[in-house]
Amino acid sequence: GAGVSQSPRYKVAKRGQDVALRCDPISGHVSLFWYQQALGQGPEFLTYFQNEAQLDKSGLPSDRFFAERPEGSVSTLKIQRTQQEDSAVYLCASSLDRGNQPQHFGDGTRLSIL
């Protein structure tokens, strides 16, 4: 079946604009994660959903970042009033169930803020 799908693959926005990044997890996967990856670094955790419930949002860097998964499937990460430091690759991952199982990653959205 299809893997994790993220769109858009690339996004360029001007500083101050709002952006929305979409993640389609593998069908039936309960857990969904968002990560931020700076160039040359490992992914850093942003937030975690179990079905539609956002159980951990401790990694969101500011209140400009907001994520939702209203029906327990597709998720959207929204960044308001973007800043240059928001430029990074945003990765989405899903896993079948709870319990620290292997995560399946999408190819990410590369966000550039001018």
Add this chain to the structure above:
Amino acid sequence: SQQGEEDPQALSIQEGENATMNCSYKTSINNLQWYRQNSGRGLVHLILIRSNEREKHSGRLRVTLDTSKKSSSLLITASRAADTASYFCATDILKGGSEKLVFGKGTKLTVNP
């Protein structure tokens, strides 16, 4: 902040040689996972080793875990040019029911044909 630290940061070898990458972490864990990332792509899960396991094999991959030293190693035997990628270790956080993974900075492996 990143819990894991991979060593070395970069590794260049010839096809057919073995590649060893190390990972150290700071807090108690349930399990440790290794992932591979090709340039411009997402991460691909390679292997998961639980805290009560010491060694695990999968094809040409061998992972060891030493919880007393809070360290793990990934060995790729008989490397191929297609193994060129960045490799990351990731640990879970043993608190609060969080399912998140904490990744290291990665080892960039180059396998020369």
